[in-house]
Amino acid sequence: MRPELVCPAGTPAALRTAVDAGADAVYCGFQNATNARNFPGLNFTPDELAQGVEYAHARGTKVLLAVNSFPTAGRFGLWRDAVDMGARFGVDAVIVADIGVAAYVAEHRPDLRLHLSVQAAASSPEAIRYYVREFGVKRVVLPRILTIPEIKEVKSEIPCEIETFIFGNHGLMVEGRCSLTNYATGLSTNMDGVCSPAAQVHYDKEPDGSVATRLGDFTIDRFGPDEQAGYPTICKGRYLAPNRDDAYYAFEEPVSLNLARLLPQLIEAGVEAFKIEGRQRSRAYVRQVVGAFRTAVDQVLAGQEPELADLVALTEGQKQTQGAAASKKWR
Amino acid sequence: MTEIAQEKSAASGMGPGRFLPPPPLFLLQPVLRRVVRRVADLHPSLFDRLGPHRSAHFVIDARGLPFVLLLVPDPGNLQFRAIARRAEPVSDARIAGGFFDLLGLVDGAEDGDALFFSRDLDITGNTEAVVCLRNALDDVEGSIAEDVAGLFGAPGRAVLAALRRAGDRRGSGS
Ligand code: SF4
Numbered sequence: 001m002r003p004e005l006v007c008p009a010g011t012p013a014a015l016r017t018a019v020d021a022g023a024d025a026v027y028c029g030f031q032n033a034t035n036a037r038n039f040p041g042l043n044f045t046p047d048e049l050a051q052g053v054e055y056a057h058a059r060g061t062k063v064l065l066a067v068n069s070f071p072t073a074g075r076f077g078l079w080r081d082a083v084d085m086g087a088r089f090g091v092d093a094v095i096v097a098d099i100g101v102a103a104y105v106a107e108h109r110p111d112l113r114l115h116l117s118v119q120a121a122a123s124s125p126e127a128i129r130y131y132v133r134e135f136g137v138k139r140v141v142l143p144r145i146l147t148i149p150e151i152k153e154v155k156s157e158i159p160c161e162i163e164t165f166i167f168g169n170h171g172l173m174v175e176g177r178c179s180l181t182n183y184a185t186g187l188s189t190n191m192d193g194v195c196s197p198a199a200q201v202h203y204d205k206e207p208d209g210s211v212a213t214r215l216g217d218f219t220i221d222r223f224g225p226d227e228q229a230g231y232p233t234i235c236k237g238r239y240l241a242p243n244r245d246d247a248y249y250a251f252e253e254p255v256s257l258n259l260a261r262l263l264p265q266l267i268e269a270g271v272e273a274f275k276i277e278g279r280q281r282s283r284a285y286v287r288q289v290v291g292a293f294r295t296a297v298d299q300v301l302a303g304q305e306p307e308l309a310d311l312v313a314l315t316e317g318q319k320q321t322q323g324a325a326a327s328k329k330w331r
Numbered sequence: 332m333t334e335i336a337q338e339k340s341a342a343s344g345m346g347p348g349r350f351l352p353p354p355p356l357f358l359l360q361p362v363l364r365r366v367v368r369r370v371a372d373l374h375p376s377l378f379d380r381l382g383p384h385r386s387a388h389f390v391i392d393a394r395g396l397p398f399v400l401l402l403v404p405d406p407g408n409l410q411f412r413a414i415a416r417r418a419e420p421v422s423d424a425r426i427a428g429g430f431f432d433l434l435g436l437v438d439g440a441e442d443g444d445a446l447f448f449s450r451d452l453d454i455t456g457n458t459e460a461v462v463c464l465r466n467a468l469d470d471v472e473g474s475i476a477e478d479v480a481g482l483f484g485a486p487g488r489a490v491l492a493a494l495r496r497a498g499d500r501r502g503s504g505s
Contacts, residue, residue, distance in 0.1 A: 041466030
């Protein structure tokens with residue numbers, strides 16, 4: 001089976017770039033809390049989504065709509081409208097995390113294909129089978145915590161497709177359950193759709209050229225003048241602790257996932273779709289990363305050794321990891 | 332700093348002096364006005380993505396140029412002016428980077444996050460306003476740099492081509 005290359009589109013221009021660079025499917029969301037990349041200036045208006053679907057479909061590319069945050073009481077209408085608009089515009093699937101949203105799609109939009117977001121953090125065959133049985137989920141996006149043998153084992157026990165991340169931002173907390181941003185800012189990654197809201201991120205340049213990063217009232221890192229930087233997320237910050245001489249990465253280092261070398265094993269394990277992270281990134285990123293993985297996947301399928309373009313310049317901290325796919329060690 | 336990083340940062344700081352000797356600022360202002368008007372006319376949807384940050388004052392510091400640029404992307408009060416460094420105004424946000432890196436951003440050729448990770452881009456002030464501006468500019472189809480070059484006909488396009496070549500050489504050299 002030919003795996004699908006699922007690519008990020010934070011803006012209409014990025015969507016067209018991903019389609020033109022060879023994406024089999026693009027994923028995108030509306031400009032509100034219904035999707036887990038609710039960043040300022042990003043995402044799609046309803047008109048833009050309708051046009052994006054037209055552009056993609058005319059070129060044989062699918063559009064997957066991310067409605068993958070968790071509605072709180074009294075706000076469900078926003079998520080219902082997002083699903084309804086997606087169905088009206090002809091998206092090929094909705095990616096959901098919340099069981100209420102999944103139930104709404106199953107009951108009211110039974111023809112709409114349902115994908116289970118990584119935000120649902122379903123990693124056991126039992127959990128995945130539950131979503132398949134109750135809501136008719138057709139594909140699960142696996143959390144980034146499984147080794148390849150584990151993915152293979154899960155695949156053998158579930159009646160749906162598997163999508164795995166192969167490139168991009170790498171936050172190792174269990175997806176959909178991280179409350180670090182909530183603790184520091186009062187806004188929730190999972191319910192408001194934004195980790196480290198930009199309005200609360202501050203970079204203070206110091207006279208020696210170093211930069212201190214603050215999120216709300218908390219200093220989360222300080223980069224020396226020549227040090228590589230990372231995203232301003234708490235999980236990638238450096239902290240002082242009583243038993244440490246220097247500030248250290250308490251959770252995770254700034255590093256990006258890159259599974260390019262593992263593509264053959266992932267295909268062999270039965271993965272049906274490869275996901276590239278980065279809806280918050282530019283067209284330049286989309287063009288380079290999608291183009292590189294298009295070539296690599298096609299070469300693997302043709303039985304050739306994949307040529308792996310050097311993508312390190314685009315990675316966080318200019319460092320790459322194979323994450324849990326290669327080892328269960330934390331880092 | 333490694334030798335490579337030193338070369339890169341020296342090259343990033345290099346202005347486009349070989350191609351565009353900086354004219355006196357009063358000669359530059361009408362050109363900048365035309366440039367920003369042209370971009371606004373071609374891409375009106377850009378302002379929607381800026382949301383509440385349309386009235387923000389952005390200072391853009393292309394290292395190596397003898398002036399900074401002030402941008403107010405408000406369709407009702409559009410401003411794009413060159414200001415001497417010693418008279419830099421108070422701003423909501425400040426974006427500083429090498430000339431070729433900033434050109435790459437408006438040319439759709441560079442990724443803002445990557446430049447930030449490598450510390451080639453410095454951001455201070457209102458981060459949300461900068462993120463909005465970045466996303467709004469990135470959603471512009473084609474290249475803003477090309478739109479601007481087109482304003483000056485064949486000579487404009489020739490200058491852009493020369494700058495792109497210089498930027499590429501710098502990239503491959505580092
Ligand atoms: S803090 Fe890190 S792990 Fe938590 S949501 Fe943000 S990126 Fe993910």
